[in-house]
Structures are given as structure tokens and as C-alpha cells.
Amino acid sequence: MTPELVTDTNIIRAEGITKRFGKFTALNDVSVSFPRGQLTAVIGPNGAGKSTFFNVISGAFPPTEGRVIFEGCDITGTPQHAFARLGIAKSFQITNVFPELTALENVRIAIQAMHSRFDIWTPRGRLTEMQEQAGDLLDLVGLREHRTRHAENLAHGEQRALEIAMALACDPRLLLLDEPTAGMSPEETLVMMELITRLADERTVILVEHKMKLVMGISNHLIVLHHGELLAEGTPDDIRENDEVRRVYLGQGSH
Template sequence: MVSSSAIEQPILRAEGLGMRFGGFTALNGVSVAFPEGQLTAIIGPNGAGKSTFFNLLSGAFAPSAGRIFFRGRDITGTPQHRFARLGIAKSFQITNVFPQLTALENVRFAIQCMSQRFNIWTPRHRYTEMSARAAELLEMVGLDRHYHRLTMNLAHGEQRALEIAVALACDPALLLLDEPTAGMSPEETTAMMGLITRLASERTVILVEHKMKLVMGISNRLIVLHHGELLAEGTPEEVRANDEVRRVYLGQGNH
């Protein structure tokens, strides 16, 4: 059970978030506080507004209404490229890595971008340090046997794990994951859920997922969206017992 003090001091807070695309309202008045040090899953059936909510939280879109606060600081409208400097990293549903580079090169490049501007006079030992850190992150996500494999030759689940390693390059306090198991086999899904659980033991994780049962066993807290509005929030036990949630998911083919 998340304590009231954790809710009072959230790492991320959304106040009255709304998003309109022309005449279509994708998200309407969503207010949620995300406790620090917890794994929170945002769930809901297809078309519930999960991806829109994720895009607002991660800075991909500026909201049509409402505000977003990170550790008490208003970050509404902050350019997305500044989020890593704030301590927020994200991994999108569509893999976003360089296919022609090796796994190690992808992560080292991300570390280099965070640590300094490109400089042809950078001492060799700095690259050695960055390579060592990249290797640590690859080991963390279970890719320690694939340092020198081209990314294009990695399996889908391995590419998703690599993208998470890239996201970890900035040592984020908050990690945002958009449908991290999308397109994965059952074996890959199990491995990814294990990885997310390990990552959540060291930082705050917020993930978007449409498979309700998949996240029930690993989440501290669930946010349920439906038709762009907040339907329910609470512990997995509280959400599981919610009559409205059960009605919405009944017959949805939930995995």
C-alpha cells in the first residue's frame, strides 16, 4: 500500500491534463500524482488515451490544458530534449536506436551526448570510461553477450532492452516506458517484466500498458484510463475490485 506521505510528495504530478486534436478530445481533465520510488502502470483498453497521456508526460506534446510538475517544478511545455537533463528518460513503443551501430556504440553514444559536446580533442581515457559504463548498462539489461553485435541483428526483445539501456545513460530518477512488451513473444515478455521489476527497485518507473493482467503482479499502483478520462487509481487490489474497471475490461480480450 502506498503511504499518504508518498502521494503528498510525488515525483511527477499532472493537474487537469487535456489534449485536443482539432475537434477530438483525446484526454480530458486528468489529474494524477505519481509517488517517488514506485512502479506505476497506466492501463486501459485501446483508445483509452494512454499513449496521449504518455506523450504529454514525456514532453512529446504540449497539453491543450493543465500543468505537469516534476519534483514540484512546473515543466509544462519544456522542450523534450531537456527532459534527460532534468532526470527523466523515456523509451517509446517504436524502437528508437541506430541499427547500423553495435549495441555498445548505441549506449556509448548516448552517454557521450549526456556528458559532453563532441570534441575531437577528447582524451582517449574518457572514451574508455564511457565504453566501460556502456558495458555496465548493457549487462544490467541482459545484453552483456551482445556488446559488439549490430543492432539490426538483435531480436525484437533485445532491441527493446537496448533502448532501455540507452534511456538509462542519463541515470534518470524517472523512467517512462511506453508499452515495453509490444510485439514480444511470451518468453521476451517474461524477460522484459523481470527487467522492469529490477529497474523499479532503483528508480521511479511509469509504464503504459494495455495488458492489465501483465502488470498486476509487478506494479505498486495502477492508473486506469477510459475514453480519455481517469476511471480509477489505486493499488492492484483496489483496481481489481473496482466495479467500473471490471465493466470496462469485461469482454475486452484482456491478456
């Protein structure tokens, strides 16, 4: 297809996304657009299809039907490892760091991977520059004081922040976060939501979450999935006033 102008108000679109696992349909004909420069939350009760949707738009799963369009280009079926070079970074629900390395080493390796995977002859000056970039990213996510701590010794919330710092190594235009507060204490959750808000000032963020109240105060745009289908989308006020959304969330005590 012919690429659209990058001035398109939507950075990424899902067009008619269906995903089946055998006879089970996890997503059914979902079409949504994500505004550039905004924080969009994809919400819905457990089992709504949110993580499957995240996996499709992040390239982990190919859709059974439909397309994913990023900045005007069809990226459906693009290998996951190519996403960072397109300007898309992601942080999954399960923390993915190198536990035996320090926080600084984790982020520096992520930066090195963006320059050359197999370059063992990197000049020392370049490594110093990467080290400084890694330090800046740790500062950004609030881990300045933990640079020399091994990742395995960080608290759960700190490990999630470290993973986000690693995702930011490619300086993405689009950051995808799958339930970034999963397993966190209330205190850790507040710190993470504040971090996400700051990150969204500099780039487009798509956040997958099942706790509606958690994202209502920070999101510009919300998409509600239910039983694998699009239930509603709009501003937080639109979603609060939507009768179908209220019905779906009734009895979902923690939401």
C-alpha cells in the same frame, strides 16, 4: 512557482491535463500523481488515451490545458531534449536505436550525448570510461553477450532492452516506458517484465500498458484511463475490486 521539497512523496504530477487534436478530445481533465520510488502502470483498453498521456508527461506533446509538475517544478512545455538533464528518461513504443552500430556503440553514444553533444576532442581516457559505463548498462539489461552485435541483428526484445540501456545513460530518477512489451513473444515479455521490476528497485518507473494482467503482479500503483478520462487509481487490489474497471475490461479477451 516555488519548488517543493524533493522529499515530496510524489515525483511527478499531472494537473488538469486536457489534450485536443482539432475537435477530438484525447484527454479530458486528467489529474494524477505518481509516487516516488514506485512502479506505476497506466492502463486502459486500446483508445483509452494512454499513449497521448505518455506523450504529454514525457514532453512530446504540449497539453492543450493543464500542467505537468516534476519534483515541484512546472515543466509544461519544456523541450524534449532537456528532459534527460532534468532526470527523466523515456523509451517509446517504436524502437529507436542505431541499427548499423553495435549494442555497445549505441549505449556509448547515449552516454556521450549526456556530457557534450559536440565534443570531438574527448580524451581517450574519458572514452574508455564511457565504454565501461556502456558495458555496465548492457550487463544491467541482460545484453552482456551481445555487446559487439549490430543492433539490426538483435531480436525485437533485445532491441527494446538496448533502447532502455540507452535511456538509462542519463542515470534518471524517473524512467518512462510506453508499452515496452509491444510485439514481443510471451518469452520476451517475461524477460522484459523481470527487467522492469529490477529497474524499479533503483528508480521511479511509469509504465504504459493495455494488458492489465501483465502489470498487476509487478506494479505498486495503477492508473486506469478510459475514453481519455481518469476511471480509477489505486493499488492492484483496489483496481481488481473496482466494478467500473471490471466493466470496461469485460470482453477485452487478452487482458
